[in-house]
Amino acid sequence: MATSGRYCICEHCDFRDVVFANLSEDDIQELCNHKEEHSYRKGEIIIHQGEKISYFKYLKSGLVKVYRKTSDDDEQIITITKPFEFVSSMAIFEAEKYNFSVSALEDTVVCVVNLDYIKSLLINNGRFAIGLLTKIAGINDKIIRQCLDIRQRNLTGRVAYVLLYFAKEIYSSHLFDLPVSRKEIADYIGMSTANVIRTLSDFRNDGIIKVFGKTIEITDIGRLELLSSRG
Amino acid sequence: MATSGRYCICEHCDFRDVVFANLSEDDIQELCNHKEEHSYRKGEIIIHQGEKISYFKYLKSGLVKVYRKTSDDDEQIITITKPFEFVSSMAIFEAEKYNFSVSALEDTVVCVVNLDYIKSLLINNGRFAIGLLTKIAGINDKIIRQCLDIRQRNLTGRVAYVLLYFAKEIYSSHLFDLPVSRKEIADYIGMSTANVIRTLSDFRNDGIIKVFGKTIEITDIGRLELLSSRG
DNA sequence: ACAGGAATATGATAAATATCACTTATAAAA
DNA sequence: TTTTATAAGTGATATTTATCATATTCCTGT
Numbered sequence: 024m025a026t027s028g029r030y031c032i033c034e035h036c037d038f039r040d041v042v043f044a045n046l047s048e049d050d051i052q053e054l055c056n057h058k059e060e061h062s063y064r065k066g067e068i069i070i071h072q073g074e075k076i077s078y079f080k081y082l083k084s085g086l087v088k089v090y091r092k093t094s095d096d097d098e099q100i101i102t103i104t105k106p107f108e109f110v111s112s113m114a115i116f117e118a119e120k121y122n123f124s125v126s127a128l129e130d131t132v133v134c135v136v137n138l139d140y141i142k143s144l145l146i147n148n149g150r151f152a153i154g155l156l157t158k159i160a161g162i163n164d165k166i167i168r169q170c171l172d173i174r175q176r177n178l179t180g181r182v183a184y185v186l187l188y189f190a191k192e193i194y195s196s197h198l199f200d201l202p203v204s205r206k207e208i209a210d211y212i213g214m215s216t217a218n219v220i221r222t223l224s225d226f227r228n229d230g231i232i233k234v235f236g237k238t239i240e241i242t243d244i245g246r247l248e249l250l251s252s253r254g
Numbered sequence: 255m256a257t258s259g260r261y262c263i264c265e266h267c268d269f270r271d272v273v274f275a276n277l278s279e280d281d282i283q284e285l286c287n288h289k290e291e292h293s294y295r296k297g298e299i300i301i302h303q304g305e306k307i308s309y310f311k312y313l314k315s316g317l318v319k320v321y322r323k324t325s326d327d328d329e330q331i332i333t334i335t336k337p338f339e340f341v342s343s344m345a346i347f348e349a350e351k352y353n354f355s356v357s358a359l360e361d362t363v364v365c366v367v368n369l370d371y372i373k374s375l376l377i378n379n380g381r382f383a384i385g386l387l388t389k390i391a392g393i394n395d396k397i398i399r400q401c402l403d404i405r406q407r408n409l410t411g412r413v414a415y416v417l418l419y420f421a422k423e424i425y426s427s428h429l430f431d432l433p434v435s436r437k438e439i440a441d442y443i444g445m446s447t448a449n450v451i452r453t454l455s456d457f458r459n460d461g462i463i464k465v466f467g468k469t470i471e472i473t474d475i476g477r478l479e480l481l482s483s484r485g
Numbered sequence: 486a487c488a489g490g491a492a493t494a495t496g497a498t499a500a501a502t503a504t505c506a507c508t509t510a511t512a513a514a515a
Numbered sequence: 516t517t518t519t520a521t522a523a524g525t526g527a528t529a530t531t532t533a534t535c536a537t538a539t540t541c542c543t544g545t
Binding site: 486487488489490491492493494495496497498499500501502503504505506507508509510511512513514515 | 520521526
């Protein structure tokens with residue numbers, strides 16, 4: 024990994040409102056002592072599937088893909104997620120080892136806190152526990168919803184769904200650079216690469232999107248939404 | 255719902271070891287005061303999608319399907335689950351309303367605890383909080399894994415997967431009565447009813463299973479496992 | 486600037502899956 | 516029991532998606 028540091032600015036971190044709202048100033052200071060920040064360049068692997076879980080990790084900035092190896096050694100993308108949505112998922116309190124990998128789609132900073140320290144916080148601070156439970160609940164519900172949403176749709180609907188996901192959830196813009204290859208989109212929606220490419224071409228030919236390499240501009244979001252809900 | 259009662263036997267309930275292990279005898283007695291048991295007959299709906307969440311519910315006995323309505327008014331089955339796997343899912347601390355329905359596949363008993371009481375337990379008992387977090391984490395990871403497992407497979411692999419799921423996870427037997435119709439299996443694995451039936455016929459013709467109406471006997475589990483891992 | 490490799494793109498064809506039509510079995514209701 | 520509805524089963528056909536072959540473009544390292 025590129026850099027790592029220990030200087031603490033957690034008091035002013037946006038993340039504080041997300042799950043650390045119920046911690047006192049002292050707790051936050053203490054948290055800082057148990058925390059490190061790691062920076063990853065685009066493409067670097069943050070978590071390796073099978074690795075032992077001993078830290079609570081969350082995304083401070085950047086963008087990552089969460090994926091797993093399938094039996095036939097292919098990659099299946101579980102979700103693509105942005106800051107303040109946990110990386111650690113919930114497996115941390117259940118499993119011994121990660122059953123997924125995480126890699127950086129853009130330059131990314133990850134906060135790493137000793138897991139035992141988080142556990143001691145949970146034991147001593149019920150409100151913090153509820154906050155964390157709630158947050159993790161939301162994240163997992165979202166992953167499940169996404170997975171079901173995708174499964175429900177056909178090829179066209181799936182590609183439309185993913186484009187809308189990037190436009191709305193990730194970039195909040197109709198114009199964005201795809202952070203993934205066509206093959207990765209295919210791994211995400213469970214379709215072949217060729218058909219993903221073909222579908223994007225269809226959308227382009229139909230005047231729904233403009234494509235300049237990795238750059239996508241959605242020009243007819245109404246029709247894209249229709250395709251996403253229909254298919 | 256058929257019957258409901260209030261007599262408390264929580265001290266001796268198997269569920270106590272699952273999430274209530276960290277509660278004192280007093281807590282358990284208090285829990286009983288905030289708890290009711292509801293019985294549902296096969297086919298009855300336990301939770302309606304869209305209903306307000308104000309109770310923590312879990313399955314004491316029986317079998318349920320968790321499902322949601324899709325946009326085109328079809329049913330999509332999220333999971334089929336047995337006792338000691340929560341019904342409430344994690345949405346309880348996040349959402350206002352259930353975004354799924356639950357119905358009984360077999361006669362089922364559900365324990366219902368006031369949500370505010372659970373929250374007060376969480377606040378005052380960190381170990382209980384961790385226990386619950388861990389349990390919910392495991393359940394949700396399982397749902398996600400299942401969803402991804404299914405998406406990864408083709409028709410044959412999916413049907414094989416579901417049969418193995420019933421045999422291993424639900425009934426722990428190679429001989430069991432299917433608790434669902436062929437159509438429900440289709441809704442579960444995202445394939446057409448006709449193709450589910452056809453695949454079951456194929457398995458029967460290949461000597462992998464025996465079929466007597468709803469009763470299934472797996473006669474060649476090795477081959478079924480192979481089909482599940484291959485497809 | 487160039488070479489080489491990977492990603493993108495597109496057509497043709499094969500394979501998988503859905504749909505439709507219809508029959509038979511099963512179970513609930515009169 | 517008969518009636519009726521619903522689920523199960525099967526074949527034929529249409530549709531969707533995957534695979535394969537082959538260009539073309541884009542990027543990376545030299």
